[in-house]
Amino acid sequence: MRRLLHGTRNNRSSDNNGGFFFFCYRYFKWILWFSISFYFFSSFLNNPTSTSIISRTTVYRTKLASRALIEQSFVNSSHGVLFKGMKVYVYDLPSKYNADWLSTNQRCGSHLFASEVAIHRALLRSDVVRTLDPWLADFFFVPVYVSCNFSAVNGFPAIGHARPLIAAAVDHVSTQLPFWNRSRGADHVFVASHDFGSCFHTLEDVAIADGVPEFLRNSIVLQTFGVTHKHPCQEVENVVIPPYIPPESVRATLEKFPMTGRRDIFSFFRGKMELHPKNVSGRFYSKRVRTELWRKYGNDRRFYLRRQRFAGYQSEIARSKFCLCPLGWAPWSPRLVESVALGCVPVIIADGIRLPFPSAVPWAEISLTVAENDVDSLGDILEHVAATNLTSIQRNLWDPSVRKSLLFDVPILEGDATWQVLKALAQMLDRSHKKPSDKNVFSTSENEK
Numbered sequence: 001m002r003r004l005l006h007g008t009r010n011n012r013s014s015d016n017n018g019g020f021f022f023f024c025y026r027y028f029k030w031i032l033w034f035s036i037s038f039y040f041f042s043s044f045l046n047n048p049t050s051t052s053i054i055s056r057t058t059v060y061r062t063k064l065a066s067r068a069l070i071e072q073s074f075v076n077s078s079h080g081v082l083f084k085g086m087k088v089y090v091y092d093l094p095s096k097y098n099a100d101w102l103s104t105n106q107r108c109g110s111h112l113f114a115s116e117v118a119i120h121r122a123l124l125r126s127d128v129v130r131t132l133d134p135w136l137a138d139f140f141f142v143p144v145y146v147s148c149n150f151s152a153v154n155g156f157p158a159i160g161h162a163r164p165l166i167a168a169a170v171d172h173v174s175t176q177l178p179f180w181n182r183s184r185g186a187d188h189v190f191v192a193s194h195d196f197g198s199c200f201h202t203l204e205d206v207a208i209a210d211g212v213p214e215f216l217r218n219s220i221v222l223q224t225f226g227v228t229h230k231h232p233c234q235e236v237e238n239v240v241i242p243p244y245i246p247p248e249s250v251r252a253t254l255e256k257f258p259m260t261g262r263r264d265i266f267s268f269f270r271g272k273m274e275l276h277p278k279n280v281s282g283r284f285y286s287k288r289v290r291t292e293l294w295r296k297y298g299n300d301r302r303f304y305l306r307r308q309r310f311a312g313y314q315s316e317i318a319r320s321k322f323c324l325c326p327l328g329w330a331p332w333s334p335r336l337v338e339s340v341a342l343g344c345v346p347v348i349i350a351d352g353i354r355l356p357f358p359s360a361v362p363w364a365e366i367s368l369t370v371a372e373n374d375v376d377s378l379g380d381i382l383e384h385v386a387a388t389n390l391t392s393i394q395r396n397l398w399d400p401s402v403r404k405s406l407l408f409d410v411p412i413l414e415g416d417a418t419w420q421v422l423k424a425l426a427q428m429l430d431r432s433h434k435k436p437s438d439k440n441v442f443s444t445s446e447n448e449k
Contacts, residue, residue, distance in 0.1 A: 083426045088129045089137035097169050101148035108148030112334040114244040116145050116191035118408035122418040125411040138432035140188045144169045147194045162200040163213055170215050183433035185219040195330040197223030199233035212236045224332050226354030239424045242356045243334040247407040250341045257318035259343040259398050268320035270306040270313050289326045292375045317342045322382050337406045343398050357420040360405040366397040
């Protein structure tokens with residue numbers, strides 16, 4: 001129609017005798033305008049709530065009107081109901097806080113600490129909760145990649161830059177926009193995807209001594225670290241998240257080794273197992289648990305234990321019935337996610353560990369927990385389970401929704417790990433410092449009813 005009208009204009013302007021066409025054009029345009037206006041006006045009058053809408057729209061915030069109307073529609077969708085209409089604003093920080101680290105070390109987008117990258121990317125592409133207007137936000141995501149330089153190829157951790165980097169980011173957002181100071185950071189979200197999370201250190205005694213940085217104590221931290229007992233590194237509002245495993249690697253492995261395929265390995269572990277556990281720091285890795293595993297079961301045919309790296313080790317997990325998940329420096333391990341994702345029953349050997357997303361992942365029904373002091377009895381424990389309820393555990397474990405809950409997809413998939421993070425944040429909406437006038441699109445004072 002638009003092309004037709006423009007064409008009519010062009011003909012009129014180019015035709016010296018175009019009076020008749022010009023008259024038809026104007027008459028047609030007037031009829032069209034009148035018809036459309038009459039239709040909307042009659043529809044409006046037939047709406048019983050039209051009068052209240054008129055009075056309410058008079059107090060609507062002009063600056064935010066168009067965006068608020070669009071975003072408010074999500075409240076009525078299934079997603080909006082699930083997240084209670086929650087909105088998240090993602091700070092656009094200078095690249096020195098995130099992108100520069102990724103360009104320097106490509107591994108930080110795919111290694112076990114990469115949830116900080118994946119969550120950032122997923123939120124940027126979300127049309128469910130992300131808002132581009134900070135005044136409409138309930139939470140503010142601060143994308144600082146502190147773990148990009150955490151684990152170099154040589155295995156030596158480097159995270160001394162973490163505290164000053166985050167401190168600089170906080171200084172930046174608090175001076176550029178008013179939202180940090182408005183809430184003292186209570187509605188701001190960070191990711192700490194390394195060993196002891198919000199304490200930002202790789203060794204527990206140093207992490208405990210340092211504690212959570214003062215400038216983060218009011219904020220929300222998404223961290224892989226979590227324990228059931230009191231610990232300085234979780235003395236902050238926190239959500240336990242899984243370590244990062246690339247979803248594409250899991251899917252590629254499952255294409256070659258289906259979940260219900262042959263599992264000819266009884267018990268599997270590949271990773272660091274020191275014969276002499278005292279390392280250069282003078283500390284004992286894995287609290288000697290991995291050393292005891294090697295000493296006790298290294299020559300046991302039932303146990304497939306390997307100390308060397310192997311790029312295709314996921315194929316070994318997919319062939320295994322039980323996958324050992326002993327603690328490392330911290331209680332959590334990427335093997336927790338890999339074993340669940342590939343259908344191998346995780347055997348968790350980490351006293352007091354707090355596991356991610358318990359409302360979505362029925363850990364008691366899909367895994368085994370063995371006390372660190374009971375490693376010597378591990379063989380008998382696994383034999384008993386294999387003879388009694390292994391099939392039942394596997395049936396629960398192979399539910400696709402369980403696997404999805406622990407994998408970070410980009411863009412967000414319903415039920416995936418970022419989705420579970422958003423569900424957790426939706427339970428914290430009382431921390432939102434959005435003004436009452438922002439929370440309610442329309443004013444409902446007695447004088448305006």
